[in-house]
Amino acid sequence: MAVKSEHIPKATIARLATYIQVLSEFKREGTDVVSSERLAEACSVNSSQIRKDLAYFGEFGVRGVGYYVQDLISSIKRSLGIDRAWNCALVGVGNLGRALLRHREFSRKGFVIRGAFDCDPYKIGEVVEGMEIVCSRQLPAKVKELGLEIGVITTPPERAQRAANYLIGAGIKGIINFAPARIAVPKHIHLEYVDFFHYFYAAAFHIRFNEQRD
Amino acid sequence: MAVKSEHIPKATIARLATYIQVLSEFKREGTDVVSSERLAEACSVNSSQIRKDLAYFGEFGVRGVGYYVQDLISSIKRSLGIDRAWNCALVGVGNLGRALLRHREFSRKGFVIRGAFDCDPYKIGEVVEGMEIVCSRQLPAKVKELGLEIGVITTPPERAQRAANYLIGAGIKGIINFAPARIAVPKHIHLEYVDFFHYFYAAAFHIRFNEQRD
DNA sequence: GGAAACCTGTTCAGAATTTCACAAATCACC
DNA sequence: GGTGATTTGTGAAATTCTGAACAGGTTTCC
Incomplete structure (x- = not known):
């Protein structure tokens, strides 16, 4: 197109x-x-x-x-380029990561999470929604093997940059960062920040602003 | 301020x-x-x-x-008006709703979910993260009783409008809609749409766009 | 106390985005 | 087939947002 x-x-x-x-x-x-x-x-x-x-x-x-x-x-x-499926890697299998893995809508909309990664040895090997959690070090191998293109970061903020580095090193093309931390990436990598709280802040602001005017 | x-x-x-x-x-x-x-x-x-x-x-x-x-x-x-706590009502306790209820960061950032509502009789009475799920019909009573100000909609799309109507009728001031559906609200109610997929779409678009230019 | 180095708050130009307004195209009906 | 009612696609105008530049304070150091 x-x-x-x-x-x-x-x-x-x-x-x-x-x-x-x-x-x-x-x-x-x-x-x-x-x-x-x-x-x-x-x-x-x-x-x-x-x-x-x-x-x-x-x-x-x-x-x-x-x-x-x-x-x-x-x-x-x-x-938009969503007339085909995109293979995604999810890094960080905490509360949010699990919720995303369970969210059927992703694959329905063409974003298929094909790999779940974490660096916590207690989590590695665990199976969530039919997907085995793999050590983050295996990212380069898996990215190539599975043709992963988009990395989804759902780690705690202090580990977001490391997750990004792994993903970039592995050859991912874009990153969607759910962690509440800014990260640095080379210019050719597309980066999106997702933060629910932005919406809550905006709501709080506008509600208070409206009240003030009455 | x-x-x-x-x-x-x-x-x-x-x-x-x-x-x-x-x-x-x-x-x-x-x-x-x-x-x-x-x-x-x-x-x-x-x-x-x-x-x-x-x-x-x-x-x-x-x-x-x-x-x-x-x-x-x-x-x-x-x-921004977040120098105080905001009491929130969560309507729709599905996968996403549960994830939000479990997300500690909300109360830490000043958005305290004080009520969880659903209209599924199988869910009513269940306790999630120390919070009892209550029938949506009780919204008006609970909104007044607990001083709820922000409504968070996490229902399936087809039930989003009804959830909004309940919330508006109950006297809520703002709505944050996680359901993938547009809803109608009176002008004095502040409405925010949250949709993860926006970010995925944007990423897909930019990745493909960059590839095209090579 | 004065000079040099900094850094904010604000003005103004121009960049970018949104809205308006209308020519061009299609359809329904006579 | 022609006329009127629609509705798109698109320049031009209006609006909004951004970035450069600088006046006005503050600190440091001699």
Whole structure:
């Protein structure tokens, strides 16, 4: 899938993910065709915004008609690169790591966790959700053997950097860091930070801010 | 804590959360004073950006010196409204809900889950992490009794709207929705969507995009 | 006490993003 | 086949956000 433009805003990528979610709902409800106006309302964004976001990747709609829901889902997925499966390595099998391993939705959405790694000797060998926990030192071998591309860090914060180093050394292409710590990676490795608390902070701020104005 | 400006960018709020994380690391390392330049480097942002973000809320630094780490953490927390505890209600005790209930970090960061609700009769009465699961119908009573302010939705998508309705009817002030579904709420209720997959999608996109350019 | 080195808070320019507005295309109906 | 009602894709305008630059304080050191 060709990208028409050189640079694509981060916000656009985030919205595309939302569009998929809402479009999937439309599909479940049996809606075949949707206008940017209707999709916009469901996503709480401006309809031009939607058309412009899509325009970065191609022309997916039909003038005078709208977008065919199933086609648009496929087109967005192809645009985002999630029209195929991605093999993931999970490093750090604590509470959060286990929850992610058990979360069926991952493989359903095309992100298949194919390796679970930890450096705790008490955990190594344990089987979680049909997956054996392996020593982190085996990462290089496993990454090659299983074709792992995305590393998911769910270690405690103090071990996040080491986990990242293992992953990078093993030749992973991108890292999603759930640990509450900043990590350093070379420029060619894509890095995403995930922090629930951001959302809680934002909620707290806005609630208090609203109260203040009354 | 006064807010100096009328409108504060969403991006600023997100960055403030990052600053707290990095500043806490500095504090653990024993650093007492930090310049915007050094903080900026650790957060991968521009130093003017940091000074500007902080300027929305007040003057927290000392010219010629920098910012006192502990003071700045406190100031940012006060600015965000997380200088006190927030009582949360969790609705939907599935896999994800249980993981959140077990996650110690929540109360440590000031978001205390004081009620766990579900509408499945098999789950009602069960005790998770010392908390008894209560029928969702009891939300109004419990919200008042316990002073719950933030609702956390971790139901399956098809039940998210109903959970939201219960919470809103019960007088909650803000909602954080982990369910992969859009929900409608009145304007005075603050709503945050949390979706891990956004990060995975973004990673997939950027990895593929980088490959394409080689 | 003064000079030099620092570093914040703030202004302003320009970069980036969002919204508007409309030409171009499609469909339904007469 | 033509007309009117729709709806997309896209320049241009409006808005928002970011980064460079610098005036205004602070500290250090002589």
